[in-house]
Amino acid sequence: MTAPITLSARNLTRRHGRREIIRGISLQLRRGEVLGLLGHNGAGKSTTMQLLTGTLIPDSGQIEICGFDLARQPARAKACIGYLPETPPLYRDMRVDDYLTFAAKLHGVARSAIPAALTQAKQRCGLQDAGRKIIGTLSKGYQQRVGIAQAIIHNPDVIILDEPTVGLDPTQIRDIRALIRELGNAHSVLLSTHLLGEVENICDRVEIMQHGQLIYGDTSIRMQRFGHQSGFVVTLLAAPALDELRALSGVESAEALSATRFKILHDANSNTPAALLAVAAERGWQAQQLTPLQGNLEDAFVQLTQNEAA
Amino acid sequence: MILTIAHKEFRSLFAMPSTWLLLGALQFVLAWFFFARLDAFLQVQTQLAQLANAPGATQSVAAPLVSTVALILMMLVPVFTMRLIAEERRNQTLVMLMASPVCSWQIVLGKFLGLLLFLLLIIASCMLMLLVLALGTPLDLGLLFSNALGLLLLAAAYTALGLYFSALTTQPIVAAVSTLAMLFGLWLADMGAADSDMLLRAITPTSHFQSFNEGLLRSTDIIYFALFISIFLLLATRRLHNNRIYG
Numbered sequence: 001m002t003a004p005i006t007l008s009a010r011n012l013t014r015r016h017g018r019r020e021i022i023r024g025i026s027l028q029l030r031r032g033e034v035l036g037l038l039g040h041n042g043a044g045k046s047t048t049m050q051l052l053t054g055t056l057i058p059d060s061g062q063i064e065i066c067g068f069d070l071a072r073q074p075a076r077a078k079a080c081i082g083y084l085p086e087t088p089p090l091y092r093d094m095r096v097d098d099y100l101t102f103a104a105k106l107h108g109v110a111r112s113a114i115p116a117a118l119t120q121a122k123q124r125c126g127l128q129d130a131g132r133k134i135i136g137t138l139s140k141g142y143q144q145r146v147g148i149a150q151a152i153i154h155n156p157d158v159i160i161l162d163e164p165t166v167g168l169d170p171t172q173i174r175d176i177r178a179l180i181r182e183l184g185n186a187h188s189v190l191l192s193t194h195l196l197g198e199v200e201n202i203c204d205r206v207e208i209m210q211h212g213q214l215i216y217g218d219t220s221i222r223m224q225r226f227g228h229q230s231g232f233v234v235t236l237l238a239a240p241a242l243d244e245l246r247a248l249s250g251v252e253s254a255e256a257l258s259a260t261r262f263k264i265l266h267d268a269n270s271n272t273p274a275a276l277l278a279v280a281a282e283r284g285w286q287a288q289q290l291t292p293l294q295g296n297l298e299d300a301f302v303q304l305t306q307n308e309a310a
Numbered sequence: 311m312i313l314t315i316a317h318k319e320f321r322s323l324f325a326m327p328s329t330w331l332l333l334g335a336l337q338f339v340l341a342w343f344f345f346a347r348l349d350a351f352l353q354v355q356t357q358l359a360q361l362a363n364a365p366g367a368t369q370s371v372a373a374p375l376v377s378t379v380a381l382i383l384m385m386l387v388p389v390f391t392m393r394l395i396a397e398e399r400r401n402q403t404l405v406m407l408m409a410s411p412v413c414s415w416q417i418v419l420g421k422f423l424g425l426l427l428f429l430l431l432i433i434a435s436c437m438l439m440l441l442v443l444a445l446g447t448p449l450d451l452g453l454l455f456s457n458a459l460g461l462l463l464l465a466a467a468y469t470a471l472g473l474y475f476s477a478l479t480t481q482p483i484v485a486a487v488s489t490l491a492m493l494f495g496l497w498l499a500d501m502g503a504a505d506s507d508m509l510l511r512a513i514t515p516t517s518h519f520q521s522f523n524e525g526l527l528r529s530t531d532i533i534y535f536a537l538f539i540s541i542f543l544l545l546a547t548r549r550l551h552n553n554r555i556y557g
Contacts (some may be wrong), residue, residue, distance in 0.1 A: 016557070050557075055408040057554045078411040089406035093325045105314040106410040151404070 003031040004078070006157045006188040009260035012051055012061035014212075017098035022047055022058070022212045027190075029158065037192040037202035038301060044212040045192040046086055049162050052190070054082040066157050079108050086163055088147025092136030096127060096146055100153055107154035121153040124179060138242060141172040148176070152183065159189045165198060177202050196301055208304055216304050231265035231293040232273055233257065237286035249275050263293075311412045315420025320427050323390070332389070337435060343378050344439055347371045363540045364402020372440045376457040376500070377523050379436050380516070383429070383437035383465055384493045391472025392486035394421045395550070404553075414550040418543055422466075422473055429465040433458060437480070453525040463535040467515050468493060470542035477549040 007029040007140060014022040022044050029035055037045050050056040052068050054077070063070040068077035091099055100121060111260060125145040130138065144167065151207060164180065165173045180231050181202050183189055193199060199206055207217040230298050237260055245254040245262060250270030255263050266272035273290055280287040323329045351370050358364040396403040407417050437458050443449055471492060476485040500517045505509035511517045515538060518531040 019450070055405055055554060056557055075411040075413070078409065081409065083401065083405075083409040085405045085409075087402040089401075089403040091403055092401070093322065098321075102314065102318050103406070103410075106311070106412060108311075108411055172370040234540065 003033070005029065006066055007052065007190070008029050008064045009052060012048070012058045013058065014047060014051060015296050020212060022051065025061075025212075025214055027052075027207065027214070029188040029190060031188055032185055033159070033205060034180065034189045034191060034203045036199040036206045037190065037209060038196070038199055038206055039192075039194065039209035040305065041194065043209045045209055046162055047212075048209070049083070049085075049160050049190070053081055053160055054078055055083075055085075067263060079154070080157045082151035082154065082159045083106075084147045084151040084161045084164060086166075088143055089150070090135045090143055090146060093134065095132055096122075096138075097131040099146065100149055103150040104153045105230045107156075109154050117153050117155065121149040124152065124182075125149040126175060141168045144168060144172075145175070148179070157187055159183055161189065161191045163193055164191065165193070165195065173198075180270060186270055188210070201212045208301065210305055225290050229261065232289045233261060233263050233289075234273075234276065234287060234295065235261050235289040237279060239285065240285055245276075248272060248279060265293075268296055311416050312420040312423065315407070315417060316424035316427065319394070319421050320422025323425075323428050332386070333432070336432065340375070340379065340436055340439060341384070344371070344375055347375055348443075353552070363393070366450060367443050367447045368440075368443075368453045371443065372454060372525055373525075375440065375456060376436070376461055377519075379433070379461060380464055380519055380523075381466060381497075383461070384497060385490065387429070387431075387465065387468040388472050388486045388489035388493065390425055391469055391476050391489060392482040393476070394425065394473050395476040395546070396479050396482040396485045397531050400482070408554065415543075415547045415555075417550060418473065418547045420478075422469060422543060425473075426466055429469065430462065433461050433465065436461075450525075456522050456525050456527050459527070460519050460531075463522070463532070463539075464515055464519045467535050467538045470539040470546075474542040474546040474549070475520075477546040 005028055007027065007075050009025060009027045012022055012025040013020060025048060027035075027048075039047065044294075046055065051058045051061075052065075054063075054068075054074055056072070063077075065077040066080040068080070070077045078230070086267065091102075094102070096240055097118065100118055101114055104117050105111075109117050122131060122253065125148050127142070127145055127149055130142060130146075135143065138146065144164065148164060161180070165176050168176060177198065180189055180191065184204070185207070191198075205217065205219050207214050209215070239256075239260050239262075242254055242256060242262075245251065245264060250266040250272045252267060253265045259262050264272065264276070277287055277290070279285075323333035334410070348371055351367060358370075384393075395404065398407070437454070440454060468489075470487040472485070475489045475492070476482070478488075479485050485553070496514045497516050499510050503514070512534075515535070518534045521528050521531050
């Protein structure tokens with residue numbers, strides 16, 4: 001069973017003068033999905049998010065949120081969105097509670113439901129003790145949390161977060177990622193970032209953006225394998241000559257990382273690690289450690305964006 | 311939605327110490343003017359009493375005080391209107407309003423009403439001060455009412471103008487200076503206009519306020535203020551909408 005589509009955008013374009021900064025972007029987001037939007041600085045991630053939240057109007061294209069057309073029924077469509085812009089939109093002289101209450105009212109939460117919504121949002125973002133504090137006096141990490149709380153207080157179906165973990169310390173990043181993952185189970189989350197680790201950890205799907213276009217989209221696991229070469233790193237205490245390693249079956253290249261560590265790439269079909277270990281035992285190379293190379297998103301990303309640029 | 315924004319705007323004014331300071335200083339200045347006027351009136355009162363159809367306390371104390379307040383409003387309103395949109399834009403909080411299910415006109419109207427409520431407080435405090443006169447002398451309540459209404463309409467007109475200028479820029483100071491320049495220009499035009507210059511008289515808010523100050527409730531003046539306010543609120547809405555188009 002597939003979950004219902006909560007956000008769909010078709011052929012969005014946006015010009016800035018004569019220059020097209022967004023070119024024909026189409027996106028779909030389902031309930032319970034976390035989509036990562038990945039790209040260099042200036043690739044158009046933030047602009048795309050502004051288009052999707054109605055703070056910018058596209059020159060052409062259509063956006064539907066929970067079945068409401070953003071251009072025709074903006075009020076109903078926007079009530080289903082929670083948005084955290086790049087800079088959290090905080091009124092520095094307000095108290096956290098007052099600010100979140102204001103955000104809830106602004107998004108049409110019924111007066112009677114506000115206290116519950118406030119408690120839930122604060123609890124989810126770890127702000128229980130910060131309610132009476134003035135936002136301007138909070139640290140950057142806490143301000144970011146207030147920004148996220150503001151985006152989720154009305155329990156929106158679609159949550160759009162523009163670089164939510166920028167400027168946070170590692171523990172906070174871990175907390176926020178866990179929160180996003182939790183939100184992603186019941187809502188749809190669209191997340192932009194240029195941290196690849198973030199995408200690897202929390203996103204179900206990835207779209208890579210460059211020069212205002214989506215150039216590649218896939219599930220994040222499949223993408224990690226994109227262009228991946230099988231290989232391993234092995235430590236041999238009694239190191240042989242490189243040529244001996246190259247002579248093993250299936251080896252495509254071997255290089256020395258240090259006197260005793262070697263990186264060996266092999267073709268996917270042959271079982272080179274086993275062959276190496278057998279030879280090593282036979283010739284007394286004293287094999288100590290063998291670590292398979294993991295495909296990672298970083299390589300895939302670099303490869304994809306370079307392909308496109310070339 | 312409109313009221314939510316108005317309420318937030320109203321409350322945020324009182325979060326700033328400068329607001330309290332201004333309110334206090336204003337009250338002091340008004341009281342000082344009031345006593346000076348009252349003193350002058352008491353000195354000439356015996357001579358006035360010999361005239362037929364002599365001006366009463368309302369006409370010689372209240373009306374001049376109210377026209378002083380009108381002048382002070384001209385300098386005061388830009389200080390408050392400058393922050394309305396320009397500061398939100400500068401602090402990037404405007405995005406929150408733009409992304410929420412609220413139309414541009416609701417944002418504009420909310421901010422307008424929020425500030426107007428605050429100015430109403432100033433006007434009310436001034437009127438209360440004048441009502442104290444009732445302890446010693448009968449008051450012309452009709453004249454007082456038309457003055458209060460005139461002051462409110464004038465404040466609303468200035469607020470609408472200031473709101474528009476605030477919507478134009480990112481810098482609150484630029485908004486304040488241009489609003490003040492505009493209001494000052496309109497005031498000078500009214501001061502300098504010859505009695506026969508009907509066009510200048512027709513477009514300046516102060517000349518329309520004049521008739522309220524004299525106790526005249528003329529529909530043309532009320533229509534003028536209604537038009538003035540709605541034109542600038544519409545322009546501000548338009549500007550805010552253009553934000554979504556031009557970024």
